[in-house]
Amino acid sequence: MNPATIVTMVKSLCASRASKIDSISITEIVLRLLVRASNSRAPDEAVNSESYEFLQYLDATDPRNDKARESLERRSSEFHQRLVNSVTYFFCQATDNRWNSAAAVLKCILYHLILSDKDDILVRYLKEEYDKSGPDCLSGPNAFYVLQRVFFKIFHDQIFEELYFLVDALDECTDGLTELLNFVSRSMMLLGSSKIKWFLTSRNRPDIEERLDSKDFLRRISLEENNTQITAAVNDYINEKITHLSKAKRYSAEVFDQIQKILQERAENTFLWIHLACKELARVKASQAILTLQKIPSGLQEFYQEMLNNIERTNTEEDTELCRQLLSAVTLAVRPLSLSEMTIIAGLPPEMNEYDMEVQVKQCDSFLIVQEKTVLFVHQSAKDFLDGNSSGKLGLFGPPTRSPHYSIVKRCLTRLSEELRTDICDLKMPGFHIKNLIPEQILHINHLKYACYHWVYHLTGVGVGVGVGVGVGDRKEAQVYVSGFLRKHLLHWMEALVLFGASSQIILLVTALERTVLEDTEDSRFLYDIRRFVQYRQAIIAENPLQIYSSAVLFSPQESIIAKLFSDSLPEWIIAVGGRENIYKDWGPLIQTFRTRLLVNHDQVSDFDHCGIKSIAISADGKYLASSPASNNSSSITIWDFTSGIILKKLESHSGTVRALAFSASTAKLASASDDTSTRTWNILSGENQLLFQGRD
Template identity: 35%
Template sequence: MVTNASYSGVNSGIQVAQNYGPINANLSQPETLLDQACLRDLRTTSPRDDKERIKKTNGGLLKESYRWILENAAFKNWRNNQSNRLLWVRGDPGKGKTMLLCGIIEELMLLHEDTATVSFFFCQATDMRINSATSVLRGLIFSLVEKYPSLLRHVRVRYDSAGKDLFEDVNAWSALISIFTQILEDSSLESTFFVIDALDECRDGLQDLLDLIVENSTAQKTRWMVSSRNEYEITECLDSATQVAPVSLELNQASVSEAVNAFIRHKVDSLAKKKRYDERITAIVKHHLLSNSQDTFLWVALVWKNLDQTPRWVDVTKKLKTFPPGLDALYRQMINQVRDSVYTELCKRILGTMTAVFRPVTLCELKALLEGQNDGFYDLQTLFDMIGVCGSFLTLRENTVTFVHQSAKDFLLKKASNEIFFRGIEAEHHAIFVRSLQIMRKTLRRDICGLKSPGFPIEQVRHQDLDPLATTRYSCVYWVDHLRDSQSNEDPDPDIFGPVDLFLQQNYLYWLEALSLLQSLSEGIAAMLRLDLLLQVSSHCDFKDLPY
């Protein structure tokens, strides 16, 4: 079938695309390549890499901080398949749930290496790629088929005719449920532990995910472990489930307290060695942390990080007095420090941008989004230094900026929004949308990566070939999302669509090429559908001539 589409502006002309259908195309490709393509499209993230990243971000996994759970009666009964098949670890923010599950996963993999499979997923609300029910299910399936390649046939049955859309269109959840059910019924699948961290950070489809967990928790070959905050929707659903064993961190306060104390002793000893504290200073630091942690791992980690960045000549005893007990009080203190800093405007701009973006961003992506918004901003080194000033909220690892914890973003949104957002969160989204259009119009061009071949296989594009897209990859994928969130549902601004019209007329094909190189064409299709809805909402906007 041949399809035509006409465009005006710089991209003017008739574009011709030939589509013989996915089945015919597949016949010419070796099965191995198709398996690889299927796995690549199924993958949203690597749960194993996520676990290692989380461990490194938190300074490594200390066995003394989680071994108490291994002797917990509910855990032992669950692990040994004696009664309850669903274990639910619940607790307030910062209590160490994620690191606890990291430790449990490693113990399970060690204890059941030859007798069971461990499939796990870490939800993260600040990253749209891993904060939905479909991404969780894709991650669990990916883990299983990665270990048992023969199970991929259950995915290929549907994938061969649908391609990547199978995992991302409006029917993705139903399709994934069907595939997941077939995999669980496969006789080659051995006993399996499913572990999902941070259910409360699932922002899309949480109820569907909860229903899936509850319905499958009674299956004979599976055992489930989940963690979450004490939130009503999750509590209501899991409290009513059969064969569920809740492990409340608040009700196990003595065990958690001892785990936090072990964590404090370990961190202070390493700090004392690095800073060459004498015994008196070491004892003072340790006593302050033990007395004020309120059994919260995150509080200890944030204070330790601050002390670690404090020069040796600073009076540590005075510095300790600037760390009030409790997460919210500590965050408030850090906001006050940002406010009193000579870099306050730039720090607030960075925090505002990071609060509004839909995934963690690289340094160069953040620099591009900030340029033109603040006269005090100059280069990557300045940005690096400013992230250090915002250190209790943000962290930088492997050139990527993210929040130290979901509670940090929650605090900024709920308790410090008036200080961070100059004109409200919608204005922040609007600024990112406008800047994204500017970045793309300035950067995108024909054959941007210099491949010099329209039919160049995407599998052969090297990571370094994509360097010209380094500053614009975030904007290419999320500019429509920021446009959507910049508009009031009650009174959308029709004037905003003028720049959109101009961008589509002059840069549409370049944008599609960039999305193809970034392997994000499906995201582009979804963005166009969202843009269509936005245009329809704005009754003042005549969108019939827009080129898509």
Template identity: 25%
Template sequence: MQAGRLSAWALLHTSAAADLFSSLIDISLGPFNRDQVILAVSLVIISRGDSHFRHSKRQDKMAAEAIGIIAACGQFVEQSVKIIHFSKQIHDRFQDAPAEIDAWRQQIQALGKLVAAIEASPALQVEDLKPTVEQAKAVGDELLRIFETIDFGKDDGFGHKSWRVIGGFLKEDEIGDLFREVERLKSLLGDQIAVININQGHDKFARVESLIQGLSRSFRPGTDEDQCLQDLFITDPLSDRDGIITAKGRRTPGTCEWIPRTEEYQTWSTAQSGLLWISGPPGKGKTFISIFLTHLLQSSKPDSTVIWFFCDNKVASRNKAVNILRGLIIQLIFKHNQLTSRITPIWKIQGTNLFQENSFETLWRIFEDMLVALKDHQVCCVLDALDECDEPSLSSLLFKIQTLFEPSEKSAQVHNLKLIVTSREQPECLPFTLSRFPHITLGLLEHDIQLYISDQVSHLAKVKGIEGLPLCQYIEYAFRKRAGGTFLWVSFMAHDLERKTVGEIEHALTQLPNNLPEVYERILSKIHPESKTAVANMLTWLLFASRPLTVVELCDAVQIKPTLYLTKEQICLDYIQSCGHLLQVSTGRSPNGVDYRVNRLSPLIPVSTKMAELNSKESGASLYISFVHQSAKDFLRNHSSGLAAMNGPMDSKKTHADITSRLLSLLAMNRPFRPLFEAAKDLPLLPYAVFNWNYHMREMGVDFVSVLDEHKDFFRKSSEARDRWWAWYHFEYPGQDPPRDVPLLHMACITGLYHLLEYALLKRNTLLGLLRAREVNRVWGHDQETPLHLMVKQGQDKMVHLLLKYGADVSIKNIRGKTALDGAAFLGPHSVFLLLTSSRTSREIIEADAKSSTSHRRRGTLLHTAARGGHQDICRELVEKWHYDIETKDQDGFTPLLVAVRCQHLSLASFLVKQLGAKTTPRIKILESAFYLRERSRINEALESLSSNLDVDINAADEDGNTLFHRSYSPAFIMLEECIQVGLDFSKRNREGETVLHRNFWLSATHERLRLVLKESHLDINTRDNQGRTPLHSLVAIAAHPDQAPWSLDLSNLVVLLDFGANRCLADAQGRTPSELAAEYLRQGPDEIDMEEGIDASCEIDEMPCTMSMIIEILSRYATAPVDVWVADHSSEDMGNGDQPATT
């Protein structure tokens, strides 16, 4: 018992490991909380300890080994925390720290996670892993020994700390070797864990492997770019492709290979850009062709960027045009990291609104912008099953695709995109748009179908042991006779025969169905009569639901009751299995485990589930049910022998009404409020109701009134049920209590329910008309917004028009002082802005705003807002129709042109200049605006665009001749190397004859920067201005005014200048050396200096005398040998050899 308790004690007291690596515990051990996991493992160890003493010494030895490895793991976890701390200190404190420091820290974190997994899991606490953990511990000991010998407080005598000064560079090789050993141990330990899990029959191997693969992502710094990508992510196209292969099997060799031999494909392949359309009816293998083509392109075009997207109308993250764009954009960014600069500036302004359905136009502009940026690089794209995209958004996408490839369009000349689309020939918008492009039609596909049949029959013959027998030939003959060129039919029949005996196979071959609809009809006809009603209800829910439903959701939806010996989930699975080829069971879980939004589901991977495994709600919560193929949904919807044969004639609007009513009943249940994930334990369908009731109500169209009558409490003026719904809907914003008393009009706008909004606004009598006039302009929520504010955000012009029709006031401001007109100018689209400008109130606002733009009063206008949003059409209308002054300045002095450049809307900036007459002077302000967002990856393109379109180059100067690098500070400084690449001229002088060395002390703050300036400019370190002053004189002069001195100036600048040969004996035009100038300032004192140079004497400058004394001492006592800028770099500690004064 003692050994068992010791094991538990060892595990329970490794709190550092548990806290640091709790995410791994969650992934590896299922949906328990951390305390439960530790308690469960502890009890197992304790019970094992008891059995040790009762049974054998061998158990005692195993317990001792477990204790030993737990102890070693705990020690290494503590080591890793210390090593990570030291690594962070090095990174944060020293600019010259090794570039690999971040990678080193990630390696130790990765190894720490694996060790923590061993510590937390008894199954991994085996002797085989102990040597590796001990080696890790030994490496950790050695790393700590090195780090603890480094004096992090040491400086070079001037208060400057660097990696070189503390001696770290002397140990870099040794540290690097140790971290390489860490990387080796991490890989070794990962392999060992995988072997153990496989041998023990666990399924955690994939999770650990996934964790290893995800380490680099998990520990990336939380930059804007990373957060933007997280918001952009909607689905992983690579996982989607792999999931399809897992579900449907691999392609039969020889099939699909005729496609590249066609003239259409070859023409497409050799062109610089173009579109190829491949179409065919259901079951012809279009998706397999798409998979084949993605692999083919990756292999045959290794220098091209190959991207793809597999549409699926069963999954909301893959059936809308906006999501297609998000999937393509994120692939481009992953393969060309610099493209983050194309989306991050807009995301910084719009946030997650950028990725909503109403942002299609903005996302398309970003996608086009990325293609233009890659104009010298070929991009190949495959869009599969485009017919499964939501039809309204599909039409918009097809229009954009058409304009992208039309020969008359300019865009076709500036991108290098090669696109393949596979689809059916329905809906009609597909052939209407795509038939003008090269087209391959999938007919009988005789060659491919024969290969596929041979492959399937060969597999079946091996399984049944009938290879070479006449029965095998008969199977192949029967398949070829009945297949009709449909791969899906062959797949279904092969699967059915595999489950029959050899004797049954021969008879079954005489009864084969002739086509897919007949396959589905037979499935329904075989369902047991007692189950038909429940199965029909289940199929109805699956057919009309907005996303795949889980087993537990289906149980709740169909209201399945458990029996004496079967759970609801097991009964549901029986119904599902009775549907044969109609349905499939897939596994998947929301990324954070409690996010029930449909568009955030992880990829669904089909699995085979046994009824014995489905014995609880938890086991069914991650099993999703969906249709095997689109043809199954078509059959159930369109055939009289489908659901209609089981359940009577089907009215889709009535079905949506029934589902809406059921979901609203769940929302209206009078229960104490609990968080959604807790309430879902008792009501599994509740999360679906929260986020999808409005979808079903929207599908009802104008027939929604019956639902309103049935659920009056939910739709009355004030409703507790509606408040409860909003609290659940709003749950993803922690720390912010959702506002109560949700107005009906605001809810209609949030949910996009046009007919509900129209119904609520109808003036059925005079009194109600007056009340609704007040409600339509009611402000509500954290931002105190009207319904019009909300609809402008969503960009739905039809609902905006309705609100305006019933008296929505455009002039009402939200809590941030913004009107709906401001929102439309910023967010677009142009159609919504046009609608708002049609009202008299809007016209008055715009006229007053336009007038203020010409009054030379500095204030932000709608023109500035439209420029910030990047909307060319809106800017044109404001200038040409409403006569805005294109040179109007906001409160910060920025014109619309400067705002566009600051927000990286470079094409808009060019438009403002060339089409609307914006002035490009002063050029230096435009140049400085380009650096505002500090987008390093895009600055070269920005500078090129400014130079070619606006005649603004990197050496632009102000009226006094000062360039950006004459200033005390500019965002351009952090992109010094990029500026040099585009022609930065350090030798330019201002009207006072000063170079950048006289004015910019950031450049002389380090040896590396000054070396770079001197090498690039060929300037003499002792160059003089019009007053004969050298950079040393200028440094002394500016140091005499600490209140005006730039933040980058301290006494290290003086030392750096001296190290590079600054002559302290040269005199200026008044005969003063730098030392004499400092002494003169010291004698005068701050008040006299201020009066002499016209500075406000009320500013006390107490530190000036001390600074001047320090300068005099350094100039008189610091000895150094001048550095040759053309030789290898020297460390600062090698440069001075005389007495060095202490610094304060």
């Protein structure tokens, strides 16, 4: 195996920070494969080109070269002596979209399994899928199903005598929970499944219990029914926390015992409450510990309210306002914010640097923490509390007469207006291909990523969830602001989205914008023009972002609002040549072109590039389009998002040309008929072939 491919492949399992990348662990996998390969060759071939390439990889990427090699030499000799570690785990966290999906659960578990596999069998299963589906298979919409196939291969392998999987806080898996539960159930029904053991923890959720309670293999343990054991574990945790505090604070035996007693009485068997209470004790002297603890109420909701009130009591008016802005921004945000993004979204003073922001976040540390320069909630319960505190004492979301999202929209568009410009990354060449973009080229605009992606989301929230008549002025004011922004910076905004890798999202954002304005207005006609512009030009813009200022505008209809507004963006040589008088007057009947090359690796050539289309079908709800190529060499079915034109899935099981396709009335299933004499039905969400009707030759 190519070392660089292995590193890329295994790192892709660590996209979420749930499993932090240990570069030595990854290179250890590569080294094992190379050692095994060299041992199978003749002695004079031991130092082969692949080994040399791996050493070059180390030279180029690891600044700790010498230490890395020493460590690798030592650890590689020890590694084969280890026993296979068959216990793997994952902790879901709803407040972070890197840790709250079914795909993230399987990625992390697979990552740990691969690291513990001394025979390197599992990495080969992963590479089979990687080679078959391409380098984006672990990050695209099919990631969960790709990982699921890898796991079923692992479950049938005899390398592990037993496998133990622990998934904590299952209720905080907000993306793909149903698919994950189905996967767990299927794994337990496999032949030889007695070696597979799942430990799942969750809050009391009827939907989770319903899906698992009917299974014969399930053994349900209720914390409420096992209170004695839970109390014993809580008391152990209390003792550990106080012992740690006592070493730093030098508590007397009497103070130690009093703290222990108060914590046991008020904790209500809640580990998080103990953790937060001990954080408060860490702030004060030993002489103030008892009094501080007595002021903390029992129960998480009451605790959070007291901490919110405490922010106002113990800070200056200026710091209290900064804390309010931080808590409001993090609560309303779609995803966790980096420190650099926080300046924009929370409206913090521009002179605050990242260190200042970390200090400010620490003043809210009963609610927030900073990890790897990203601001996160300490727990889902903190977010739940703040979500319901819109009219609390701190006035978290500002005056009740204003829509809380309006300020975020205005901050986003103000900053984007100030910083966006033509060719913001100095690519210079109009034909620059997006595949040649390197991360370093967009570092200076990363702080704009949230604003670019999500200001539309916040715009749709303006006026939502407020009282009757409240927020109407905000909506009108926001629409005026948005109209002004788009008429000046539309092309700049689209360029930035393409550079951030979100070209397929542009049409979805524009469609969402269309829903925010009334019909038959100047703004509605402008947004319609934008949508047609994107649908026509998405293919070229997605690959060559600077073409948005030249060919995309040049070949837009003469009556296009965009063509008129942004005619000045055309390069001088195009203006000199002229010729727009030959362009058609208005948008034609063609709405959108679906191109397969938008999905696949740019170095690959799709079947559709060499042949026509044999059959298509459109779902009844207008969400999906299915197509199959007119080629004897391809039997795949492509499922498209009908709005954005991006490929969602490729279905492969037929061995002959697919001649007919049809969606079910509910859109949940697709039927296909092929020259291989079979008819198959597919689950659209999972991509699984559910039924096979085989005819005769």
